[in-house]
Amino acid sequence: MMQWEELLSLRRQGDRNKRLRKEQEEIRLGFEVDYDRIIFSSSFRSLQDKTQVIPLSKTDFVHTRLTHSMEVSVVGRSLGRIVGMKVLEKHPYLKEVHGYRFNDFGAIVAAAALAHDIGNPPFGHSGEKAIGSFFKSGRGAAYRELLTAEEYQDLIDFEGNANGFKILTESREGVQGGLRLSYATLGAFTKYPKGALPKKPTSHIADKKFGFFQSEKAFFEEVATELNLKVTRSGEAVSYARHPLAFLVEAADDICYTIIDFEDGINLGLIDEEYALEYLIKLVKDRINTGKYGELKTKEDRISYLRALAIHTLIEEAARVFIENEDAILRGEFSVSLLDRSIYKAQVNDIIKLSVEKIYKSEEVTEKEIAGYAIVEKLLDVFCKAALHKLQGEETHYDKLVLQLIPEKYRHGFTSEYCCLLGVSCFVASLTDGRVVGIYNKIGGGQIN
Secondary structure, three states: OOOHHHHOOOOOOOOOOOOOHHHOOOOOOHHHHHHHHHHOOHHHHHHHHOEOOOOOOOOOOOOEHHHHHHHHHHHHHHHHHHHHHHHHHHOOHHHHOOOOOHHHHHHHHHHHHHOOOOOOOOOHHHHHHHHHHHHHOOHHHHHHHHOOHHHHHHHHOOOHHHHHHHHHHOOEOOEOOOOOOOHHHHHHHOOOOEOOOOOOOOOOHHHOOOOOOHHHHHHHHHHHHHHOOOEEEOOOOOEEOOOHHHHHHHHHHHHHHHHHHHHHHHHOOOOOHHHHHHHHHHHHOOOOOHHHHHHOOOHHHHHHHHHHHHHHHHHHHHHHHHHHOHHHHHOOOOOOOHHHHOOOHHHHHHHHHHHHHHHHOOHHHHHHHHHHHHHHHHHHHHHHHHHHHHHOOOOOHHHHHHHOOOOHHHHOOOOOHHHHHHHHHHHHHHOOHHHHHHHHHHOOOOOOO
16 A cells, blocks of 8 residues: 655755755745745746637637646645645644644645646647557658557647656756656646556556656656555556546546536637536536525626536535545555545536537637648648757758747757657647647648637
8 A cells, every 4th residue: 555654755866965844934835835846947837828728819808728637737736735634634644743734735736736637738638649640641651650559649649648747757957857847746646647658558547658657767767766666567567557636637628628628618709608617506506595696697707606616516526525425545456536536427417518519529629739730730841850950960951941930948858769759749748829820830731710
C-alpha cells in the first residue's frame, strides 16, 4: 500500500538532501512555490491564446485554456483541502510526526491542476489527433523506420499529458529540471503513469492514455520511486498506480469542463436556455434556493447561480467518493474516475452528451478543427524535414530559414531522429492558436483568419 508520508514528498530534481515538511517556512511552502513557478512560466502564459471550446473564437466570454486551468485549480484546491482534513483526521501521525497540514493537500492539487493543460497543442484534442495523424497516415509515416516501436507510438498517439510532463521537467542548458517542481506535485499531475506502450492494456483509468514520452521515462521512474508509487507492470514497459491526488486533479477538470463548457454553450446560443436549465436544476435540486433563483432576471445570472451550485455539489461529492475509497486508492485498486462513482453520474453524463452534440460538434468547431489539421500537417512536414536535414548534414538555405522560427531551446535538443521529430511536434504543440496560423501563413500555406 502506498504511504502518504512518501506521496507528499517535497523533493525536487537535483536535491541531495531530504526536504522535511516540519522544517518548511509556513509563509511560503514548497508546494505553494510549485504553483508560483507554473503561473509565471511562459508555457502557462501561452494558454491565454488557446481556446477551451471554440478554436480561434473571437467571442469574449468563451473560456480559454488559461481561464479554464485557473478555474480547475480553484476547484482542485477546494477538493484537496476537504480531503486533506479527512486524511489528517484518519492518519494523525502525518501532522503530529511529519508536520503536514490540510492546506498542503490543497496546494499540491491546485498546482497540478493549474498545469494540467500546459502541454495541450492548439486546436485542443483535435491538435493532438492532427499530430498523430501526420505520423500515422500522413507524410510523417515515412519516418517509421527511423524509430523504435515505443518512440513511434509517442508520435502517432501524441499526448498532451506527456508533453506537459516534458515541459514541467525537461532540463536544458543552464536550467536543470525544468520548473523543478516537487515530486508530489509531479505525481499528482500525472493521471496516466505509463509510457505509450502497451496501449490501453486494461480498462483501468490509469491505462487510458500515457503520461510520459520515452525521452522522460528515466526521470518519471525516479519520481515514481521517490513517491513509492505501486508498480503495476514491471520490465521495459513499466507502469505505476496513480498518485492518489491525481484522482482529485482529474475530478477538478471533469467538474469544470462538464459544467463550464456547458455554460459557454448556453451563452453562445448553441444550447437553448430553458432546455439547459432543466439539466442543471436536476444536478442541484436538493440545494437550490428557489426564492433567490426566482429573483434573478438575466440568463447570465441564472446560469451563473446554477453553475456555482453545481460545482459546489460535485466538489463535495468527489471528495466523499475519495474518502470512502481511500484504502483502495492507496492500494492502486480504484480503477475509475471519482465522478464515475458519484451519485450524480447520470446527470453528469446527460450534460456531457448534450455538450458533445450541441457544442463540440457544432459547425464552427468542426470548421476550425478541419483547418487545424491542414495547418498542423503543413508545419510538421516543413519543420521535420528541415530538422532531419540539419541532423544529417544536408541542410538547405530554406531549411535554415524555417528552423530560425523554432526557438533555440527546441533546436538544441535535435540530437537524434527521435529527438528531432518529437521536438518539432512539441514545438508545434507549444504554439498558440494565433501564432500557429501566423507561421502557417508565412511559410506559404495561404491566408487563414
